[in-house]
Amino acid sequence: MVVASVDNLADERSKAQFDVGAMKIVWAGSKHVFDVTDRMARIVASDPEFRKDNRTTLGRKELFKNTLRKMAHVVKRANELRLTEEEASKLRFFVDEPGYLDLHWGMFVPAIKGQGTEEQQEKWLPLASRMEIIGCYAQTELGHGSNVQGLETTATFDPKTDEFIIHSPSLTSYKWWPGGLGKVSTHVVVYARLVSGGQEHGIYGFIVQLRSLDDHTPLPGIIIGDIGTKFGSGAYNTMDNGFVCFNRVRIPRNHMLMRFCQVTREGNVCLSDVPKQMVYGTMVYVRQTIVSDASWALSRAVCIAVRYSAIRRQFGSQDRGIETQVLDYKTQQSRLFPLLASAYAFRFVGEWLKWLYADVTERLQANDFSTLPEAHACTAGLKSLTTSVTADAIEECRKLCGGHGYLCSSGLPELFAVYVPACTYEGDNVVLLLQVARFLVKTVSRLAAGKKPVGTTTYMGNAEHLMQCKSSASSPEDWLKPSVVLEAFEARAFRLAVACARDISKFSTPEAGFAELSIDLVEAAIAHCEVIVVSRFIEKVQQDIPGDGVKEQLQILCFIYALHLIHKHSGEFLSTGCITPEQATLANEQLRTLYGQVRPNAVSLVDAFNYTDHYLGSALGRYDGNVYATLYAQALRDPLNDTVVPDGYEEFIRPVLKQTMRLSRL
Numbered sequence: 001m002v003v004a005s006v007d008n009l010a011d012e013r014s015k016a017q018f019d020v021g022a023m024k025i026v027w028a029g030s031k032h033v034f035d036v037t038d039r040m041a042r043i044v045a046s047d048p049e050f051r052k053d054n055r056t057t058l059g060r061k062e063l064f065k066n067t068l069r070k071m072a073h074v075v076k077r078a079n080e081l082r083l084t085e086e087e088a089s090k091l092r093f094f095v096d097e098p099g100y101l102d103l104h105w106g107m108f109v110p111a112i113k114g115q116g117t118e119e120q121q122e123k124w125l126p127l128a129s130r131m132e133i134i135g136c137y138a139q140t141e142l143g144h145g146s147n148v149q150g151l152e153t154t155a156t157f158d159p160k161t162d163e164f165i166i167h168s169p170s171l172t173s174y175k176w177w178p179g180g181l182g183k184v185s186t187h188v189v190v191y192a193r194l195v196s197g198g199q200e201h202g203i204y205g206f207i208v209q210l211r212s213l214d215d216h217t218p219l220p221g222i223i224i225g226d227i228g229t230k231f232g233s234g235a236y237n238t239m240d241n242g243f244v245c246f247n248r249v250r251i252p253r254n255h256m257l258m259r260f261c262q263v264t265r266e267g268n269v270c271l272s273d274v275p276k277q278m279v280y281g282t283m284v285y286v287r288q289t290i291v292s293d294a295s296w297a298l299s300r301a302v303c304i305a306v307r308y309s310a311i312r313r314q315f316g317s318q319d320r321g322i323e324t325q326v327l328d329y330k331t332q333q334s335r336l337f338p339l340l341a342s343a344y345a346f347r348f349v350g351e352w353l354k355w356l357y358a359d360v361t362e363r364l365q366a367n368d369f370s371t372l373p374e375a376h377a378c379t380a381g382l383k384s385l386t387t388s389v390t391a392d393a394i395e396e397c398r399k400l401c402g403g404h405g406y407l408c409s410s411g412l413p414e415l416f417a418v419y420v421p422a423c424t425y426e427g428d429n430v431v432l433l434l435q436v437a438r439f440l441v442k443t444v445s446r447l448a449a450g451k452k453p454v455g456t457t458t459y460m461g462n463a464e465h466l467m468q469c470k471s472s473a474s475s476p477e478d479w480l481k482p483s484v485v486l487e488a489f490e491a492r493a494f495r496l497a498v499a500c501a502r503d504i505s506k507f508s509t510p511e512a513g514f515a516e517l518s519i520d521l522v523e524a525a526i527a528h529c530e531v532i533v534v535s536r537f538i539e540k541v542q543q544d545i546p547g548d549g550v551k552e553q554l555q556i557l558c559f560i561y562a563l564h565l566i567h568k569h570s571g572e573f574l575s576t577g578c579i580t581p582e583q584a585t586l587a588n589e590q591l592r593t594l595y596g597q598v599r600p601n602a603v604s605l606v607d608a609f610n611y612t613d614h615y616l617g618s619a620l621g622r623y624d625g626n627v628y629a630t631l632y633a634q635a636l637r638d639p640l641n642d643t644v645v646p647d648g649y650e651e652f653i654r655p656v657l658k659q660t661m662r663l664s665r666l
C-alpha cells in the first residue's frame with residue numbers, strides 16, 4: 001500500500017505556473033514589508049521562549065503566566081534589537097498570543113493619539129511608549145456593549161476640587177470585557193457619561209489609573225478582576241479580559257481626553273466644531289486593522305487545509321495502489337478554492353482600507369469631515385463581512401481536514417476559538433451592517449434629491465442603468481469580463497438598497513420601517529460590501545504586476561471570488577433580475593473551469609503567504625508535509641500519555657473492573 005509521502009508537496013510545488021517569490025511580495029504589499037515581516041517571523045520562530053505547542057494543555061493560571069512571560073520577552077527583545085514600531089508590531093503579531101500588549105498598543109495608545117489634546121499626548125504617549133504605564137480600553141459594560149449611548153458609568157465634574165468623579169452607579173454599569181484590564185493594566189481609557197453643572201453632555205474618554213505603580217494593588221475605590229474563562233482551550237484565555245467597578249474615583253480634570261470637547265475650570269463644556277462621532281474614532285481605527293487581520297487568519301487556515309488536502313489521499317485506487325489526493329475532488333475544490341480566493345481578496349481590500357483611513361485622517365486634520373460617514377460605513381461593513389467570512393472559513397477548513405482537523409495539533413480549533421470573537425468585538429457584526437444600511441438608505445434618498453454619490457457609492461450615480469440593465473453574459477467566458485461581473489454586483493446591490501429605501505417609506509416613520517425591514521437591510525449592506533471587495537480586487541488585477549504568471553493567477557482568484565459569490569447569493573442575483581437562471585449556470589460552468597486552473601498552483605499560492613511552521617502551529621500544514629509522523633509525535637507528547645497506566649486507575653478503573661467481575665460470578 002502506497003501511503004502519502006512528504007514528496008507530495010515537492011511535486012505540487014514543481015507544478016507552479018507562476019513566480020512564487022514575486023507573489024510573496026504582492027501578498028506582503030512591498031519588498032520592504034516582505035523583508036520586515038519575514039525577518040520578524042523568523043526571529044519569533046527560532047526563539048524557544050515563544051514556543052506555543054503546549055498552549056492547549058495548560059490550565060488557565062499557568063497559561064496566563066506563560067503569556068506574561070512571553071509579553072515580557074517581546075518587550076525585552078524589541079529593546080535589545082532596537083526594533084522600529086513597525087518591526088515591533090510584526091514581532092508581537094508573530095508571537096501569536098492574545099495578550100495585554102495588543103490592547104496597550106492597539107487601543108490605549110490610539111485612543112490617546114486620536115482623542116487627546118497635544119499636551120495630553122505629550123504627557124501620556126512617552127510614558128506608554130516606554131511602557132512605564134500599561135493601558136487598556138474600557139468602553140463595554142455588563143449591561144451595554146453595542147449601544148454606546150446606553151453606557152451608565154458617569155464622570156461628574158466637581159468644580160470645588162477641579163476633578164472628575166468616575167462612578168459605577170449599578171452592577172450593569174461595571175466595565176466588563178476590556179482586554180488587559182483584569183490583571184495587568186495600570187491605566188485605562190474609560191468611556192463615561194460626562195456630567196457637569198448637573199447636566200449630561202454625552203460619552204467621552206477619561207484616563208484613570210487603576211493600580212499602584214509600586215505594588216500593582218488596585219487604587220482606592222476600584223474593584224477589579226478577570227471576567228472568567230472563555231471559549232476554547234488556550235485561545236483567548238491568555239488574555240485577562242476584566243471587570244472594574246469605580247466607587248467615586250477622583251481624577252484630575254485634565255485626565256479627560258479633551259481634543260473634541262473641553263471642560264473648563266468652571267465646569268463649562270465647550271464642544272469643538274467637529275461632529276460628535278469623532279469620539280468614536282478609535283473604533284474606526286481598530287475596525288480598519290481588523291480587516292487586515294482577517295486576511296491573515298483566513299490565509300493561515302487555508303494554508304493548512306490546502307497543504308493537508310495535497311497530502312491526504314482517499315479512495316480512487318482499484319488495486320491498493322496510489323489513491324486520490326483529496327485536493328483533486330471537485331467538491332473539496334469548490335469548498336476550499338473560494339476561501340483561498342477570499343484570503344487574497346481580503347488582503348487587497350485591507351490594503352485599500354488602510355489607504356482610505358489614512359486619507360480620511362488627513363482630511364479630518366484639515367477640518368474636512370465630508371468623508372467621515374463613508375469611512376465609518378466602509379470600516380464597519382468590511383469589518384463585519386471579512387470577520388464573518390473568516391470565522392466560518394476557519395471552521396470549514398477544519399472540516400476540510402476531516403477527523404485530524406478536530407485535533408488541537410491541527411492548529412484549527414485554537415485558531416477558530418481565538419478568531420471567532422472578532423465577529424463580536426469592535427462592534428457586533430449585525431449591528432455594524434445596520435450602520436452600513438443606514439448609510440445606504442441615506443445615499444439612495446439623496447439621489448432622489450439630485451445629490452451625486454461619491455467614494456464607494458459612486459456606482460449608485462448610474463441609477464437608471466443599474467435599475468434596468470440585464471447581464472449580457474451569453475457564454476462561460478463572458479463571466480471573465482470585469483465589466484460583466486461588476487455590473488451584476490452593482491445592479492444587485494443597488495436594487496436591494498433601493499427596494500429597502502422604497503419599502504421603508506411605506507411605514508409610518510423611517511425608524512419603524514428600518515426596524516421592521518432590518519433583515520433586508522442587512523442583506524443590502526452585505527451586497528454593497530461585496531461590491532467594494534470585488535471592485536478592489538478587479539482594480540488590483542488590472543494594475544501592472546511584476547513576476548511570471550503572477551497576474552494570471554490573481555485574475556483566476558479574482559474571478560473565483562466573484563463567481564462563487566454569484567453562486568452563493570444566486571437567489572438575490574435572480575430575484576433582483578440582474579441575471580437569468582441560464583446566466584447563473586454559465587457562471588457556475590466558468591467557476592468549475594477556474595477551479596481546474598487553480599488546482600496545480602494551489603500549494604504554491606499558499607506558500608506565497610510565507611508562513612513559518614511556528615506561525616501556522618499545525619501538524620497538518622507543515623511546509624515539509626510530514627503530517628503523519630508529526631501527528632504521532634504530538635500525540636505522544638500529550639500529558640495523558642505521560643504514563644502508560646493513567647492516573648485514576650486504582651481509584652476509578654480497577655474498582656469498576658472488580659465489580660464487573662463480581663457481578664459476572666453471580
Ligand SMILES: CCCCC/C=C/C(=O)SCCNC(=O)CCNC(=O)[C@H](O)C(C)(C)COP(=O)(O)OP(=O)(O)OC[C@H]1O[C@@H](n2cnc3c(N)ncnc32)[C@H](O)[C@@H]1OP(=O)(O)O
Binds near residue numbers: 286376427
Ligand atoms: C486589538 C484588537 C482587540 C480588539 C479588542 C476589542 C475591543 C472592543 O471591542 S472595544 C468596544 C467596541 N464597541 C463597539 O464597537 C460598540 C459598537 N457600537 C457603536 O459603535 C455605536 O454605538 C453604534 C454605531 C452601533 C451606534 O451609535 P449611536 O451613537 O447610537 O449612533 P446612531 O446609530 O444613532 O448614529 C448616529 C450617527 O453617528 C454615525 N456614526 C456611528 N458610529 C460612527 C463612527 N464610528 N464614526 C462616524 N460616524 C459614526 C451614524 O452613522 C449616524 O450617522 P447619521 O446617520 O448621519 O446620523
Ligand SMILES: Cc1cc2nc3c(=O)[nH]c(=O)nc-3n(C[C@H](O)[C@H](O)[C@H](O)COP(=O)(O)OP(=O)(O)OC[C@H]3O[C@@H](n4cnc5c(N)ncnc54)[C@H](O)[C@@H]3O)c2cc1C
Binds near residue numbers: 103143176241
Ligand atoms: C474577546 C472580546 C474582547 C473584547 N474586548 C473589549 C475591550 O477591550 N474593550 C471593550 O470596551 N469591550 C471589549 N469587548 C466587548 C465588545 O466590544 C462587545 O461585546 C461588543 O461590542 C458587542 O456588544 P454586546 O456584548 O453588548 O452585544 P449585544 O449588543 O448585547 O448583542 C447581543 C445580540 O443582540 C443583537 N443586537 C444588538 N443590538 C441590535 C440591534 N440594534 N439590532 C439588531 N440586533 C441587535 C446582536 O446582533 C447580538 O446578536 C470584547 C468582547 C470580546 C468577546
